[in-house]
Amino acid sequence: xxxxxxxxxxxxxxxxxxxxxxxxxxxxxxxxxxxxxxxxxxxxxxxxxxxxxxxxxxxxxxxxxxxxxxxxxxxxxxxxxxxxxxxxxxxxxxxxxxxxxxxxxxxxxx
Amino acid sequence: xxxxxxxxxxxxxxxxxxxxxxxxxxxxxxxxxxxxxxxxxxxxxxxxxxxxxxxxxxxxxxxxxxxxxxxxxxxxxxxxxxxxxxxxxxxxxxxxxxxxxxxxxxxxxx
DNA sequence: CGCATCGGTAACTACACGCTAACGTACGGA
DNA sequence: TCCGTACGTTAGCGTGTAGTTACCGATGCG
Numbered sequence: 001x002x003x004x005x006x007x008x009x010x011x012x013x014x015x016x017x018x019x020x021x022x023x024x025x026x027x028x029x030x031x032x033x034x035x036x037x038x039x040x041x042x043x044x045x046x047x048x049x050x051x052x053x054x055x056x057x058x059x060x061x062x063x064x065x066x067x068x069x070x071x072x073x074x075x076x077x078x079x080x081x082x083x084x085x086x087x088x089x090x091x092x093x094x095x096x097x098x099x100x101x102x103x104x105x106x107x108x109x110x
Numbered sequence: 111x112x113x114x115x116x117x118x119x120x121x122x123x124x125x126x127x128x129x130x131x132x133x134x135x136x137x138x139x140x141x142x143x144x145x146x147x148x149x150x151x152x153x154x155x156x157x158x159x160x161x162x163x164x165x166x167x168x169x170x171x172x173x174x175x176x177x178x179x180x181x182x183x184x185x186x187x188x189x190x191x192x193x194x195x196x197x198x199x200x201x202x203x204x205x206x207x208x209x210x211x212x213x214x215x216x217x218x219x220x
Numbered sequence: 221c222g223c224a225t226c227g228g229t230a231a232c233t234a235c236a237c238g239c240t241a242a243c244g245t246a247c248g249g250a
Numbered sequence: 251t252c253c254g255t256a257c258g259t260t261a262g263c264g265t266g267t268a269g270t271t272a273c274c275g276a277t278g279c280g
Contacts, residue, residue, distance in 0.1 A: 002121060005118050005119050005124070006119045008115050008118075008119070009115050009116045009118070009119035010267095010268085011112055012268090014115070014188075017192075021192060026226080026227090027226075027227055027228090028225090028226065028227080036268085036269070036270090037269075037270065037271085038226090038227075039227085039228080039229085039269085039270075039271085040268070040269055040270080042227065042228060042229085043228095043229095043267095043268075043269085044268085046228085060226085060276090060277055060278070061225065061226040061227070061276065061277045061278070062225095062226060062227080062277090063226080063227065063228090067192065069192040069193060072189055072192055072193075075189065076186075076189050076190070076193070078124075079182055079185065079186050079189065080186070082127075082131060082177065082179040082182055083179060083182075083186070120237090120238085122238090136256080136257095137256075137257060137258090138255090138256065138257085146238085146239070146240090147239070147240060147241085148256090148257080149239085149240075149241085149242095149257085149258080149259080149260095150238070150239055150240075152257065152258060152259085153238075153239085153258095153259090154238090156258085156259095170246090170247055170248070170256085171246065171247045171248075171255065171256040171257070172247095172255095172256060172257085173256080173257065173258095
């Protein structure tokens with residue numbers, strides 16, 4: 001997961017991932033979509049592959065890359081745990097607020 | 111979102127975020143949970159605050175930090191778009207496989 | 221075979237990043 | 251008022267990372 005998180009920290013890599021999300025693409029094809037050189041894209045693809053966020057398929061001299069969404073599983077779970085936690089916390093706050101309201105009523109009563 | 115993604119790339123920052131997920135904590139309190147110095151934690155907290163992943167509440171000399179899950183919204187949506195995309199792709203592949211199976215049956219018939 | 225194309229790797233540069241040490245500031249208690 | 255505590259900020263240092271150019275092997279085609 002650490003590798004996945006670090007890989008996604010780079011805007012270029014996120015964009016690459018989006019490009020190969022629904023269809024496989026070659027390196028040159030991908031590189032043409034960016035203002036940086038092809039070797040730079042190659043290095044980004046290596047990072048993504050090491051993080052298991054993409055898969056490769058060789059065909060002759062060409063290499064087709066494709067996103068591998070399962071690689072994002074851990075990270076997604078981690079993020080979702082925050083949402084559920086947020087809901088739990090919200091419930092607690094509502095409870096406390098109700099408690100405070102009751103106290104205020106008491107004060108008003110005094 | 112770029113800021114959030116970069117902030118989460120750091121293991122220490124992810125851990126900090128988990129620490130202040132359900133309850134607010136002071137800087138010294140947080141720093142004691144890590145092998146690094148307090149200023150280092152201060153810097154991490156600054157990054158998290160800039161990414162709007164935490165909020166601060168001052169009380170005297172102490173500053174209480176707390177996670178702000180809404181800051182992860184964009185990133186979560188981005189990740190989830192991959193899951194739905196993955197499902198769509200899977201559906202397409204199943205379809206194609208069924209098509210191939212039908213072709214095989216034809217060949218067998220020949 | 222000769223040559224172009226595709227893509228990975230190496231060496232190097234520039235910059236971002238994380239950490240520490242040192243300092244400054246603000247609040248609180250004696 | 252003096253001192254301790256709680257934090258933030260800065261300078262400096264070492265390391266990591268993204269980019270480039272140059273070069274390499276492998277494949278496809280005449």
